[in-house]
Amino acid sequence: MKNFGLALAVALLSSSAALAEVSVQSCNRTVEFDGVPQRAVSNDSNLTEMMLALGLQENMVGYTGVSGWRTLDAELTDKVAVLPELSPKYPSKEVLIGADADFYFAGWNYGMKVGGEVTPETLEPFGIKVYELTESCIHLGEKPKVSMDDMYNDLLNLGRIFGVEARAEALVQSYRDELTQFKAGLKTSDTPLRVFVYDSGEDSPFTAGRYAMPTAMIEAAGGTNVLDTLEKSWARVNWEAVVEANPEMIVIVNYGEVTAEQKREFMLNNPAFAELDAVKNDRFVTLEYAEATPGPRNIKAIKKLAAAFWGN
Structure with missing residues (x-):
């Protein structure tokens, strides 16, 4: 009986340790x-x-990179009110270390720069684990064309990391069902x-290419990104490429100092764009920054796009 009890205790301890250990794929790394x-x-x-949609605010010490450019969804501001913004734009390594952070959820050009000061490698010696936004992995090498699965993947991985798998799976399934319906x-x-x-x-437009979330959202709404062949996520192009593609609809991303209305007026009043179908017919639709980037607002944003595209 003593041997049986010892074996049972060892088995339970091993099982507990196995449950505590989680590994997820983050771009080209296993974390x-x-x-x-x-x-x-x-x-x-x-x-x-994304973190707030999974109810993870109690596991957070703060957030960064919001007020320097944009604001949070009004529906979620109450949840984040108890958390400090540690940096209005990209945080320095010192900011994260000073907050005694043990986890950093960011992406390439979403809080980290390739070869920059803050990367998974530079934070590892300080015990800060990094999970990278799936959409941004194209900055490190090849990845499949963007799809809604990029966003779902991040929520599911966060669910595993924070031990709320069932919550994440339910949320993702609700998004899948809503979009399918x-x-x-x-x-x-x-x-x-x-x-x-x-x-x-204005001199050259910053736009979404093959690997940026709007491409997947536009397709879900029944359109096609005219720069789908651009082997980038978000990048600058020449206006000539836009004119040649002759878009029928223009999606404006609203953030920063230049308003969506100012961007629309720039295109409407520039003779270079006068023959574009979208300009001739004044067909514009605005997405807020957090609607156009991977996150909880993507499904509602697809519906907004479809309403502008087709009137339904």
């Missing part, structure tokens, strides 16, 4: 966790909203609507 992060930091509004009733045309994403810039 292992031997416990649930207790002092997490998220960067950017959309990544912070919506698309089943969506009335479009046989030819996808030609769409250009205008993020910012």
Whole structure:
């Protein structure tokens, strides 16, 4: 009986240890966790909203990279009110270390720069684990074309990291079901609507390419990104490429000092764009920053796009 009891205790301890250890794929790395992060930091509004959508605010010590550019969804501000913003833009390594962070949820060009001061490698010696936004992995090498699964993958991985798998799975399934039901009733045309994403810039536009979330959202709404062949996520292009593609609809991303209305007026009043179908017919739709980037607002944003594209 003593031997049986000892064996049972060992088995229970081994089982407990196995449950405590989690590994997830983060871009080209496997990240292992031997416990649930207790002092997490998220960067950017959309990544912070992912954390909040999973109810993880009690595991967070703060967030970064929001007020320097944009604001949080009004529906979620109450949840984040108890958390400090540690840096208005990208945090320095010192900011994260000073907050005694044990986890950083960011992405490439979403709080980290390739070869920059803050990376998984530079934070590892300080015990700060990093999970990278899936959409941003293209900055490190090849990845599949963007899809809604990029966003779902991040929520599911966060669920595993923070021990709320069931919550994450339920949330993702609700998104999948909502989108499937919506698309089943969506009335479009046989030819996808030609769409250009205008993020910012007058001399040369900053736009969404093949690996940026708006491409997947536009397709879900019955359109096609006219710069789908651009082997980038978010990047600058020449206006000539936009004119040649002749979009029928322009999606404006609203954030920063230049308002969505100012961006629209720039295109409407520039003779270079006068012959674009979207300009001639004044067909514009605005997405807020957190709607256009991977996060909890993507499904509602697809519905907004479809309403502008097809009137349903």
